[in-house]
Amino acid sequence: xxxxxxxxxxxxxxxxxxxxxxxxxxxxxxxxxxxxxxxxxxxxxxxxxxxxxxxxxxxxxxxxxxxxxxxxxxxxxxxxxxxxxxxxxxxxxxxxxxxxxxxxxxxxxxxxxxxxxxxxxxxxxxxxxxxxxxxxxxxxxxxxxxxxxxxxxxxxxxxxxxxxxxxxxxxxxxxxxxxxxxxxxxxxxxxxxxxxxxxxxxxxxxxxxxxxxxxxxxxxxxxxxxxxxxxxxxxxxxxxxxxxxxxxxxxxxxxxxxxxxxxxxxxxxxxxxxxxxxxxxxxxxxxxxxxxxxxxxxxxxxxxxxxxxxxxxxxxxxxxxxxxxxxxxxxxxxxxxxxxxxxxxxxxxxxxxxxxxxxxxxxxxxxxxxxxxxxxxxxxxxxxxxxxxxxxxxxxxxxxxxxxxxxxxxxxxxxxxxxxxxxxxxxxxxxxxxxxxxxxxxxxxxxx
Ligand SMILES: NC(=O)c1ccc[n+]([C@@H]2O[C@H](COP(=O)([O-])OP(=O)(O)OC[C@H]3O[C@@H](n4cnc5c(N)ncnc54)[C@H](O)[C@@H]3O)[C@@H](O)[C@H]2O)c1
Numbered sequence: 001x002x003x004x005x006x007x008x009x010x011x012x013x014x015x016x017x018x019x020x021x022x023x024x025x026x027x028x029x030x031x032x033x034x035x036x037x038x039x040x041x042x043x044x045x046x047x048x049x050x051x052x053x054x055x056x057x058x059x060x061x062x063x064x065x066x067x068x069x070x071x072x073x074x075x076x077x078x079x080x081x082x083x084x085x086x087x088x089x090x091x092x093x094x095x096x097x098x099x100x101x102x103x104x105x106x107x108x109x110x111x112x113x114x115x116x117x118x119x120x121x122x123x124x125x126x127x128x129x130x131x132x133x134x135x136x137x138x139x140x141x142x143x144x145x146x147x148x149x150x151x152x153x154x155x156x157x158x159x160x161x162x163x164x165x166x167x168x169x170x171x172x173x174x175x176x177x178x179x180x181x182x183x184x185x186x187x188x189x190x191x192x193x194x195x196x197x198x199x200x201x202x203x204x205x206x207x208x209x210x211x212x213x214x215x216x217x218x219x220x221x222x223x224x225x226x227x228x229x230x231x232x233x234x235x236x237x238x239x240x241x242x243x244x245x246x247x248x249x250x251x252x253x254x255x256x257x258x259x260x261x262x263x264x265x266x267x268x269x270x271x272x273x274x275x276x277x278x279x280x281x282x283x284x285x286x287x288x289x290x291x292x293x294x295x296x297x298x299x300x301x302x303x304x305x306x307x308x309x310x311x312x313x314x315x316x317x318x319x320x321x322x323x324x325x326x327x328x329x330x331x332x333x334x335x336x337x338x339x340x341x342x343x344x345x346x347x348x349x350x351x352x353x354x355x356x357x358x359x360x361x362x363x364x365x366x367x368x369x370x371x372x373x374x375x376x377x378x379x380x381x382x383x384x385x386x387x388x389x390x391x392x393x394x395x396x397x398x399x400x401x402x403x404x405x406x407x408x409x410x411x412x413x414x415x416x417x418x419x420x421x422x423x424x425x426x427x428x429x430x431x432x433x434x435x436x437x438x439x440x441x442x443x444x445x446x447x448x
Pocket of ligand 1: 058181
């Protein structure tokens with residue numbers, strides 16, 4: 001960019017123009033990556049009056065959205081169609097659309113590679129395409145969960161390689177996404193949002209932008225700090241979940257009911273926060289994000305012992321569940337070999353059509369390794385392909401249920417008929433304590 005007085009004038013003009021466009025909702029917003037995070041976010045901006053363009057590399061997803069069909073449980077077709085009809089929202093796989101945007105928000109995946117190291121390829125690829133279409137006067141925000149330093153070390157050099165300067169020609173910030181799929185109370189707009197810019201001007205512009213759509217925006221001192229905030233949140237969850245999983249195993253040995261213990265512990269009005277045991281952790285966040293932090297820590301010669309231990313404990317839960325099934329079967333004089341096991345709820349989380357990292361995947365594998373005959377039922381999955389094992393759900397009728405030696409409740413979807421399950425299953429291992437919570441009793445129900 002020009003460095004003389006003319007350049008200075010252009011820069012001043014850029015920032016003021018951008019601010020004005022944001023305040024008057026004339027700013028065009030591009031959201032890159034239309035998944036669990038990007039699609040609801042794009043729709044929030046559109047609903048609040050911005051013109052939004054969604055960009056995704058998946059042609060299948062683009063086609064679905066363009067025809068008003070949502071693939072995200074939290075986004076209804078009706079709401080999507082309304083925004084498409086009013087021309088508030090459009091989609092494309094063409095990155096040149098970035099040129100017409102004033103704000104560009106990146107929500108692409110950040111999975112792990114096979115060796116459990118960060119896979120930054122999605123971020124790199126999206127940012128390179130943004131760089132090819134960047135123009136002065138834009139704000140770019142990364143929302144994908146990642147290790148501290150990503151925005152400064154990866155995004156900044158790529159974006160500046162075209163000759164523009166951050167904080168002068170364009171603005172760059174990190175704002176961690178906190179969406180909780182399936183949460184009926186907290187959605188994008190009423191979940192407080194943390195932001196941190198590469199420069200102070202970027203923090204200011206990012207705050208201005210998110211203030212238009214989100215109730216509470218919390219600026220922190222830098223992009224690195226904002227990245228760390230998200231990883232503290234998710235590390236807190238992985239560690240506390242592992243702790244309660246371990247205590248659940250111990251309680252079983254002591255002949256105690258972990259759920260009773262937690263309910264009583266949480267009556268303490270301070271110093272305790274309830275976490276619940278389960279069959280393991282799943283999803284794109286909890287089992288993955290803390291490993292981004294431990295990877296980065298290693299680069300600084302630091303070992304994150306809590307994260308490593310928590311991952312180890314949580315990853316051992318599926319095997320523990322199989323042991324508990326064996327115990328239930330042996331009490332009924334049955335061996336696990338050839339036993340018929342029905343898994344109910346295969347998704348990683350209640351009321352969500354998402355199988356990513358679901359503990360059910362490993363449970364299916366462990367059970368099959370023990371030569372058990374595994375079937376499943378999940379209203380969100382009419383078909384399954386787990387690492388090459390193709391399965392179709394069983395039908396939920398009494399005759400079918402009675403054929404199984406053990407029913408394993410992994411995910412407590414709201415839609416399930418628990419009374420019917422309790423009445424018609426020979427034995428149930430309830431990993432979520434859902435039957436007791438609903439007041440359904442039965443000698444055939446065993447809690448985790
Ligand atoms: N799912 C959650 O509950 C959640 C919550 C908080 C944060 N996050 C974080 O948000 C990020 C996105 O997660 P998600 O669950 O929405 O993922 P997702 O897989 O549901 O969606 C990602 C989308 O990005 C698209 N995509 C991939 N590469 C692209 C590219 N180069 N250009 C354009 N589009 C591209 C994919 O086709 C997909 O539609 C991750 O970093 C995740 O850790 C997720």
